[in-house]
Amino acid sequence: MDEAILIGINSIFIVALVSTFIGAVSTVQVSYNMESAFIPRSTIGFIVREMIILELAPTITSIVLAGKVGSSIAGGLGTMQITEQVDALEVMGINSISYLVLPKIIAALLVFPMLVILAMFLGLMGGYLAGTLTGQLTAQEYITGIRIDFIPYNITFALIKSVIFAFLISSISSFRGYFTSGGALEVGSASTAAVTNSVIAVLIADFVCAQLLL
Amino acid sequence: MIEIHNIHKSFNGKKVLDGVSGVFQTGKTNLLLGASGTGKSVLLKCIVGLVKPDIGSVTFDGTYFTNNKLDIKQEIRRKIGMLFQGSALFDSMTVEENVEFPLKMLNGMSKDERLDRVNFCLQRVGLEGTNKKMPSELSGGMKKRVGIARAIAPKCTYLFCDEPNSGLDPLTALKIDRLIKEITEEYNITTIVVTHDMNSVIEIGDNIMFLYEGKKLWEGTSDNILDSDVPELNEFIFANRLMRDAKKVEEEERNQAE
Ligand SMILES: Nc1ncnc2c1ncn2[C@@H]1O[C@H](COP(=O)(O)OP(=O)(O)OP(=O)(O)O)[C@@H](O)[C@H]1O
Ligand SMILES: [Mg+2]
Numbered sequence: 001m002d003e004a005i006l007i008g009i010n011s012i013f014i015v016a017l018v019s020t021f022i023g024a025v026s027t028v029q030v031s032y033n034m035e036s037a038f039i040p041r042s043t044i045g046f047i048v049r050e051m052i053i054l055e056l057a058p059t060i061t062s063i064v065l066a067g068k069v070g071s072s073i074a075g076g077l078g079t080m081q082i083t084e085q086v087d088a089l090e091v092m093g094i095n096s097i098s099y100l101v102l103p104k105i106i107a108a109l110l111v112f113p114m115l116v117i118l119a120m121f122l123g124l125m126g127g128y129l130a131g132t133l134t135g136q137l138t139a140q141e142y143i144t145g146i147r148i149d150f151i152p153y154n155i156t157f158a159l160i161k162s163v164i165f166a167f168l169i170s171s172i173s174s175f176r177g178y179f180t181s182g183g184a185l186e187v188g189s190a191s192t193a194a195v196t197n198s199v200i201a202v203l204i205a206d207f208v209c210a211q212l213l214l
Numbered sequence: 215m216i217e218i219h220n221i222h223k224s225f226n227g228k229k230v231l232d233g234v235s236g237v238f239q240t241g242k243t244n245l246l247l248g249a250s251g252t253g254k255s256v257l258l259k260c261i262v263g264l265v266k267p268d269i270g271s272v273t274f275d276g277t278y279f280t281n282n283k284l285d286i287k288q289e290i291r292r293k294i295g296m297l298f299q300g301s302a303l304f305d306s307m308t309v310e311e312n313v314e315f316p317l318k319m320l321n322g323m324s325k326d327e328r329l330d331r332v333n334f335c336l337q338r339v340g341l342e343g344t345n346k347k348m349p350s351e352l353s354g355g356m357k358k359r360v361g362i363a364r365a366i367a368p369k370c371t372y373l374f375c376d377e378p379n380s381g382l383d384p385l386t387a388l389k390i391d392r393l394i395k396e397i398t399e400e401y402n403i404t405t406i407v408v409t410h411d412m413n414s415v416i417e418i419g420d421n422i423m424f425l426y427e428g429k430k431l432w433e434g435t436s437d438n439i440l441d442s443d444v445p446e447l448n449e450f451i452f453a454n455r456l457m458r459d460a461k462k463v464e465e466e467e468r469n470q471a472e
Contacts, residue, residue, distance in 0.1 A: 084302035087264045092316050093291035 003103045007069050008111040012118070018064050019119035022056050023048065023126030031136040041137040045127070045145020050154070052123040058158045059206050061119040062165035065112065066198035070173040073104055074194035077177025078187035086178070101174040105167065112166035113159045120158070161209050168205055169198040215240050216372065216404050221260050221270035223253070230256050231267070232428040240275075241402045243395050243418045245409055248425035249450060254408040255299055255376055257425065261406070262294060262374060263287055274372065292320055295370035299377050299408075301357040303349040309336070309360050310345035316368045335363040338393060340386070355382045362390065366397055373398065373405040379414060387411070391418045412454055415439060424450070440464060 030051075031044045077100060080086050089096040124146060131137045137145075173194035180190040216238040223231040230253040238244040246254045259265040261272050263279065272279045274290050295316075303312050313332045317323055323331070336342050339359035349357060362378060375394060379387035395418040398405040409415065415422060419436035424447045432444045440461050442448060452458050 079305070083305070084298045084300055085304055087259075088296070088298060088302040088304070090264060091262050091291055091294055091296045092319055093288040093294075094319055095288075 003107040007072075007104075007107050008114065010072075011065055011068050011111075011115060014064055014068060015061055015115050015119055016122050018060060019052075019057060019123040020126035020129075022060055023052055023123035023128075024130035026051055026056065026123075027127035027130045027142075028134060028136065031131065040141070042141040042145035042148065044131065044137055045142040046148040047145075048127045049124065049146040049150075052127070053120055053154050053158055055206075057119040057123050058116050058161040058165065059202065061116050062112065062162065062169065062202050063199055065115065066165075066169045066173075066202060067195050069108065070169050070194045070198045071191040073170060073173040074177035074180075075187055075191045077101070077174060078180035078190040081178060081180045082183055082187060097178065101171075101178060104174055105170045108166040108170035109163055112162045116158060116162040120155075157209075157213055160213065161206065164205055164209065165202050168201045172198045172201055215275055216261065216406070217273045218257075218261060219271050219273075221257065221267045221272075223256055223260060223265065223267050230428050231260065234270075234425070234428070234430050236423055236430060236433065238404055238406050239421055240404045241399060242405070242420035243398050244404070244406045245415060245419045245422045246406060246425060247409060247415060247419075247422055247450075249410060252425045253428045254410075254425055258374055258376055258406065258408055262291070262296060292368075293371040295365035295368065295373045297358070297361045297365045297375040297378055299380075301349075301354075301361040303357055303360055303364070305349050307349075308345065309341070309347050309349070309352070312349070312360060313363045313367050316364060320368050331367060332363075335367050336360075338366070339363045340389065355386060358382065359386075359390065362393070369401060371403050373403055374407075375405070376408045377410075378407060379409070379411060384413070387413065388417065394418065412451060412457055426450075 026048050027044060030047050031041075034044060034047075077086075080100070086096045086100070089099060127146075128139070128142050131142050132139050176190045176194040176197065180186050217236075218238075219235050221231050221234045222229075234257060246257060248254050256265055260267045260270070263272075267280065270280070274293075277286070277290060279287060279290055303309075304315065307315065310329075310332055313335055314328050317328045317331060332345070333342065336344065339362050341356060341359050341363065344352070344356070344360075349360070352360065358378065358381060362375065365373060365375070373394070378394060379390045382390060391414050394405060394407060397403070407414065407418070416436050419439065422432075422434055422436065422439060423430050424432040424442075424444070426446045432442050432447045434442065439447075439451065440457070442451075452461065
């Protein structure tokens with residue numbers, strides 16, 4: 001269980017930072033594109049909410065985590081493999097895959113959705129701050145906006161996505177790390193491959209989810 | 215008793231082990247001797263199943279191991295203690311946790327019993343008081359000794375040590391050699407030690423196999439190794455001036471006796 005705490009706590013700051021700014025930037029850009037007197041300003045809040053909940057919070061968070069979590073899983077397992085720590089486990093009669101990899105996947109499955117919820121919340125907060133501080137729309141308009149036509153399924157959809165992404169990232173990175181052979185150089189390339197492969201997998205899965213689940 | 219039969223292993227078409235057979239006796243320190251790169255570590259890994267031999271088989275006290283079912287293999291592995299050439303300590307755990315780890319995994323000892331055992335093993339390798347250190351804070355020789363402590367912590371039936379005293383000063387090396395021999399005789403276990411150190415050979419070599427380019431060229435004991443007529447082995451032994459002197463002394467003694 002300490003794995004979950006590790007992955008989670010180590011990533012809170014970066015996820016918070018990225019999601020707040022993404023929320024802020026989205027609000028500013030949407031309002032820049034909607035300088036029309038016929039559209040109520042609250043629509044900005046509505047659009048920002050849809051973007052953040054459906055796409056930005058789960059996907060951007062997962063891509064950020066692919067970099068952080070993916071490289072640390074692959075680097076950690078790769079190092080254990082080349083320094084024979086994995087062999088040492090095997091000789092003790094321990095199944096090294098279930099001992100090392102399973103907890104990491106379970107940890108990711110638990111922690112990713114929580115971080116995505118945090119990212120949704122902070123993304124909306126970032127949008128609120130950017131919108132009101134720059135005077136693009138009032139607090140009242142923003143809050144009205146983010147409550148228009150709220151569909152609870154969208155949150156479920158985002159959480160389903162985050163669980164799928166968590167599984168992809170943790171298992172791809174574990175695979176890359178566990179099957180490292182050679183030396184420190186190979187551990188480095190395993191980490192890089194873990195991140196690039198995970199990001200690609202997340203993007204493809206994102207598209208597939210949108211097709212199948214929406 | 216561990217028996218190996220006709221072990222062959224190639225990596226990418228390059229032959230590393232070329233039909234090695236032999237018997238490792240219980241209660242004896244069995245040495246695998248050979249120059250660097252002759253396949254000693256690979257043979258040890260073939261025996262414990264970390265490397266799958268291309269041909270050949272291994273039996274532990276009559277139980278077939280090599281291609282047996284996983285649960286039977288794991289059953290045997292729980293009786294194995296192994297020191298790796300690079301120590302292979304778990305680098306996210308302290309010294310104490312490293313040595314405690316196999317105890318935690320294997321049997322239902324209480325925390326206190328485990329700690330007693332850990333301290334006992336650390337004391338036997340001369341590392342009492344290093345419990346809370348991380349592996350990264352240890353010297354190479356200290357890591358080796360923690361590795362030995364971890365290998366002997368559960369009371370194993372089979373002990374494998376890959377170069378237990380490389381990188382240690384002569385005195386510590388001697389202590390480690392003697393410790394391994396002591397444990398082997400005390401608990402009547404089957405021990406295989408990989409080495410290229412002639413001091414170990416003379417000190418603890420109950421049964422010695424000499425490997426050369428993946429083949430077993432000679433087998434014997436520390437008593438008759440100086441009299442071997444295998445040129446490759448003689449070249450290996452007598453590269454060391456002290457060994458040449460020892461041989462001379464032995465011959466002189468023999469001549470005087472006649
Ligand atoms: N996983 C592997 N893949 C490819 N080749 C390997 C592998 N493991 C070992 N070898 C090769 O097998 C040969 C024997 O290696 P091994 O580690 O058994 O030598 P050794 O006798 O233990 O030497 P040393 O005394 O230096 O430890 C070497 O040429 C090595 O390059
Ligand atoms: Mg070796």
